[in-house]
Amino acid sequence: MWAMGPFTDGLRSSLAVKFWLPPYTSVAASTASSKHVRLKLNTKSQRVTTVRSYDGFGQQGYVRRFAESHYKSVSGNTASSNSCLPAEIYRCAKMNYFESFMKLYFSVRKKKQHQKILKLVGLYDYTKTKWIEVTVTTISLLNIIRKFVTCIMLLRLQSGCKTKVYPDELPNTSVVIVFHNEAWSTLLRTVYSVINRSPHHLLSEVILVDDASERDFLKAALENYVKNLEVPVKIIRMEQRSGLIRARLRGAAASKGQVITFLDAHCECTLGWLEPLLARIKEDRKTVVCPIIDVISDDTFEYMAGSDMTYGGFNWKLNFRWYPVPQREMDRRKGDRTLPVRTPTMAGGLFSIDRNYFEEIGTYDAGMDIWGGENLEMSFRIWQCGGSLEIVTCSHVGHVFRKATPYTFPGGTGHVINKNNRRLAEVWMDEFKDFFYIISPGVVKVDYGDVSVRKALRENLKCKPFSWYLENIYPDSQIPRRYYSLGEIRNVETNQCLDNMGRKENEKVGIFNCHGMGGNQVFSYTADKEIRTDDLCLDVSRLNGPVIMLKCHHMRGNQLWEYDAEKLTLRHVNSNQCLDEPSEEDKMVPTMKDCSESRSQQWLLRNMTLGA
Template sequence: MFRGRIRMHTCRIILFTSLVWFLLDVAVLFYYSDSPTPSRGNNVGDGNPGPVPHNSLGILGVQAAGAHPAKRDILDDSNNAVNNFDSAASHSNQKDQEVIEVDERGFSLKYAKNQLKKWSLAPVVPEQAGQPGEMGKPVHLPADQESLMREKFRLNQFNLLASDSISLNRSLPDVRLEGCRDKSYPGLLPTTSIVIVFHNEAWSTLLRTVWSIITRSPRELLAEIILVDDASERDYLGKELEDHVANFPVPVHVLRTHKRSGLIRARLIGAKQVKGQVITFLDAHCECTEGWLEPLLARVAENRKIVVCPIIDVISDESFEYVTASDMTWGGFNWKLNFRWYRVPQREMDRRNGDRTQPLRTPTMAGGLFSIDKDYFEEIGTYDEGMDIWGGENLEMSFRVWQCGGELEIIPCSHVGHVFRDKSPYSFPGGVAKIVNKNAARVAEVWMDRWKDFFYEMNPGARSVEVGDVSSRRSLRKKLQCKSFRWYLENVYPESQMPLDYFFLGEIRNAETQTCLDTMGRKGGENVGISYCHGLGGNQVFAYTKRQQIMSDDNCLDATGTDGIVKLIRCHGMGGNQAWLYEAQDGLIRHVNSGRCLSKPESRDVTLPVLRRCDGSSGQQWIMKSRFKWQATIDDNSL
């Protein structure tokens, strides 16, 4: 009888164990089935969930709305448990039949399924009615605080008093296009590590950046936040900061450089420590908006060689008002290699079929805020470590990505605000001009082939700057089999103000007066001038192109009126009033539309060249001498 009870007990154990394993097998099979049922709420569902609707909070969102971020850990525990189970199941399941697309160098363009995470939408940050700065509204300080405000303004070159009065987790309006709010994204996405470099940053702006990331990002997709302190000197950014972030609901790590390294090298320190699949670089005075992260990660998941940027909105340095930026601008650059925003051309709108919510291919990026696959970041050479402090790294990476087989995009459905300052509060060893010229010269020497002459003519001081050894970067370009800068101008940025083909680059000197055409530093719409020839380039550098333009950077010589005034007008490439014919034999510069010739100034204003009837006099003769000539048939990939 005793033995019979043991047998009965053993049978029950066997049956119970078998039932448990059977249910576990069913769960795993169900998870890896191709069920089209979309995952919602906590995303406890099939292993290939459908898109997560971006306008639905789901179960988690309803429960968490209005809760303080620190209290959301309890809500997230269930999600983390599911994700841990999913991860374990993924590793136990063989992926022999999974085919990953690769490029010509063997770099995988897609993520394996076990590299992705299920996620749920972050709840909306509720408005704290009546509090300063809520919903992105401007902060207006009392008149009696004006003096204190100006005093503190100098510390960071923004209104610190206003920033300190605003909640670290303030509410913001949903600034996305209507079509973005209804977009759905894959239920499985890669994780990201956020890397933020700071130097003597204000407490409120730094912590507001961190909290906006935490509260407006799907928790499952945030691997960590890495704060890289670039030798800050303020006490509150030491142990106090470390203690403060130690208990945040997302892992926040503080790394330190101990000596001033600059943005570029400090970012590399952070990038070497990331655990996420994607690196997202942000500045230390940003605010992320609702739904900012998912569109970025979804696009990288489509193709790991796409580098993506959010639309960068403006946070006022005076009032901290949140101002939405246009989705109709993209990144470009001028002859000085300064980054500039320009209007998106019609051809790019046509490529997107007029859908402004679709990713926008941009020639360059601002560089402060972007996401890039961790392995691809390494594959294409991270940053140029020969660059110092800050400046030029954004153009260097933009050229490198495009010329070496990647793509660079602005994602209109992702918005991040940034405090834009009129000037930097920080000093640069050796001076700002020297560092910026060095960095830009490295860009020109490695990536721009013969078009580097435009930069040097506009920045003659850069010729004397020691750029350092660029052989390793040139070797990288050769190793990656990167395309020429001509290819970039033809295929990526045909709207660039750097002409593809031109006859001349340099000063335009009047034969009689021995004075030179000069922009005088004037803006578009103002008159072109003339002054003594200083031979230093800059404002006296003009290009005469095969399209019959006489251009200086963004502007072309343009004549419309009967008064003979010649203006600097934004180059449109359509000829017309901007078409000029130069014949070296007689030295005349003829305006094609009017048939008149560019002449020396008249006595009423000796600084303004004018258009007059052509008479062949020495006052109408101009000398264009240039050592920078080449034809389109010459190979422009000069390494």
């Protein structure tokens, strides 16, 4: 444990931490100016008393509001909404919690003297220090604030979780782990962490399902090894490569515990991981619970704590994504960060579910192949059919996130995932499946098999429509529930289409030859008059552009566009300029010019309707 004394005992006045961001590393908008945020700490009261920010374009307050909202979630107290103990800041710094921080240079100002600290983990006598200034060379300011605040929040969360008391009588669980050609060390790390860090009276058994592994050490050697473990460990062999979904179904069918806990084969359970999951299921058997998933580096196997400030969602292509927990969910928990987070979707690798409820709700869709899409299918089904899905913040399990999957997908990765996504869209998404098909037209050509059994299950369970799910469970979904058009946006003069070019946030939107294949050329003109591509909106922050893709903020402003269905123009309201064809300087990006009603400013919106 890190010593807290130097920070709390010796400082007599105040400490300010300044984060500087150099030009061309954008934070809040498409600006090329330096950004500066200052957190001033009063060491007598041990509170951060001011949070200020500014930049060259007058975007004052953006970073301040961001930081304050996150500090509010730390304390859950409006009166000290941006409070943070200096000992916690010190510990988060000393932990070298973030790899990127190794690139930072600290300059410490002590009256008129300056001393450089070249490493964040370097020793220094902070008891005589009055100011610390941090110069950032390559890292986004918002990311730094997020990471520091996340670290501080985790310290507070851990403290709250340690005081939790769970019932003596909890349901026991069978832990089902599917593996295919897993390394010996990672598989046993998973098994040993389950056994060593779980109360044995709560651990009914560990079931290892071998999905047709080819490595010799996973055969007889593994069977002989697990015979000597303290908890019953059963190995089930699949006759042929069947994939995660069917292998988990086989393991679940053989389980005896009151609860089934599914884990991947490259995990590490932490102390106290199991009790919070089982306690929540004891409270409500129709609640499916996930731990916070911590990160284990696939390069060094370093263990890095995850955040309880993210939850599961999905994008237009039905890819699972992590997004920040919205304010409405923080408000529902009333500042108690030890309470579970209601999540629209789950990652799917790690979760616990009442065994009988697993059967009642329809287990997995056995018509899906290998892996992919089953997590969203189960998430939709749980919510739409009367259950709930939660992340239990006092439960932590580490997971090795690999840069690429080492497994083969019979038939090809794309074919398998398209088939699975087509099945879930046909059964659970109602009319919103057409939205997905416009985004990914190739999915429509995939043979997805017979889904009549799954549709009958939905009818028997009297499940709610997908519109209810979007309205009540995932109102922050990237799928706009009301929109004027969905599809390509074609320029009349050049006959080219807007194209996100696979670019990321803070990059320019492109324009390219129309290909009619959906994907990067699908844009939605929403009822809020945004032009969206997935979770990004076209944003213009100054006259004559450029047109940047930024996270949709739903506050209109620089993301408000008026489409004139007669003149076919897209007018940016704030600048009062119109979207135009590319210039000679860059023929791959559209421009902004004064509205002239020329053909170059005329745009045809695909699937345009008059009402949204």
